[in-house]
Amino acid sequence: MLKENLALVEKEIAAACKRAGRRREDVTLIAVSKTKPVCELKEAYDLGVRVFGENKVQELADKYEALPKDIRWHMIGHLQRNKVKYIIDKVELIHSVDSVRLAETIEKEAAKRDITVNILIEVNVAGEESKFGIAPKELPAFVEEVAKFPHIRVQGLMTIAPFVENSEDNRPVFESLRKLSVDIKDKKVDNVIMRVLSMGMTNDYSVAVEEGATMVRVGTGIFGVRDYGRV
Ligand SMILES: *Cc1c(COP(=O)(O)O)cnc(C)c1O
Numbered sequence: 001m002l003k004e005n006l007a008l009v010e011k012e013i014a015a016a017c018k019r020a021g022r023r024r025e026d027v028t029l030i031a032v033s034k035t036k037p038v039c040e041l042k043e044a045y046d047l048g049v050r051v052f053g054e055n056k057v058q059e060l061a062d063k064y065e066a067l068p069k070d071i072r073w074h075m076i077g078h079l080q081r082n083k084v085k086y087i088i089d090k091v092e093l094i095h096s097v098d099s100v101r102l103a104e105t106i107e108k109e110a111a112k113r114d115i116t117v118n119i120l121i122e123v124n125v126a127g128e129e130s131k132f133g134i135a136p137k138e139l140p141a142f143v144e145e146v147a148k149f150p151h152i153r154v155q156g157l158m159t160i161a162p163f164v165e166n167s168e169d170n171r172p173v174f175e176s177l178r179k180l181s182v183d184i185k186d187k188k189v190d191n192v193i194m195r196v197l198s199m200g201m202t203n204d205y206s207v208a209v210e211e212g213a214t215m216v217r218v219g220t221g222i223f224g225v226r227d228y229g230r231v
Pocket of ligand 1: 076217
């Protein structure tokens with residue numbers, strides 16, 4: 001099942017790239033493995049998957065220990081400040097920075113270890129009350145604040161689009177995130193690179209790729225539905 005799922009997602013991403021005149025290698029597929037047991041991640045690993053996304057610190061740290069070291073781990077979920085220290089040296093990218101205080105903690109822990117940490121800023125494009133993320137109008141000031149931290153590199157932006165029946169309904173959300181990233185890039189802030197747009201999940205990643213996503217986060221589409229009762 002996993003093999004077929006992966007092949008289908010790959011095919012869809014390639015098709016979306018083609019429609020948009022983009023290169024397939026400019027889009028990274030993140031296999032979102034939250035709640036899934038290590039054996040299923042191993043199965044995906046054996047099929048060639050090397051980039052995994054998790055949303056809980058403990059789960060990410062446990063899976064990190066249990067699986068091969070050439071896996072690139074992405075922290076995609078809300079991150080509490082007191083847990084930064086458990087994953088800071090295990091992840092390739094933190095997608096979910098949404099407060100200056102969290103950035104401060106990342107800076108402090110990174111400085112202690114003498115490492116530079118790559119982050120994305122989570123933006124609440126659609127203004128949903130239930131979601132974390134910086135409001136678009138507060139983004140420019142927030143970027144300037146975070147750019148001051150020498151052990152942090154702002155690589156781009158991330159958004160979690162609303163749940164919609166028709167993925168086309170999220171096209172304006174993805175378009176807005178891309179525009180925000182272009183506006184910031186034009187300001188040429190030190191330490192801020194803006195080469196990553198993390199947007200699109202199982203229900204809407206094709207539209208996200210058409211709108212410029214460089215990372216798509218696909219869980220259900222690869223591993224099947226999640227059983228939250230088991231974890
Ligand atoms: C769970 C999750 C995903 C994957 O969701 P699917 O709909 O299963 O593809 C993507 N991004 C974030 C932040 C998530 O928490």
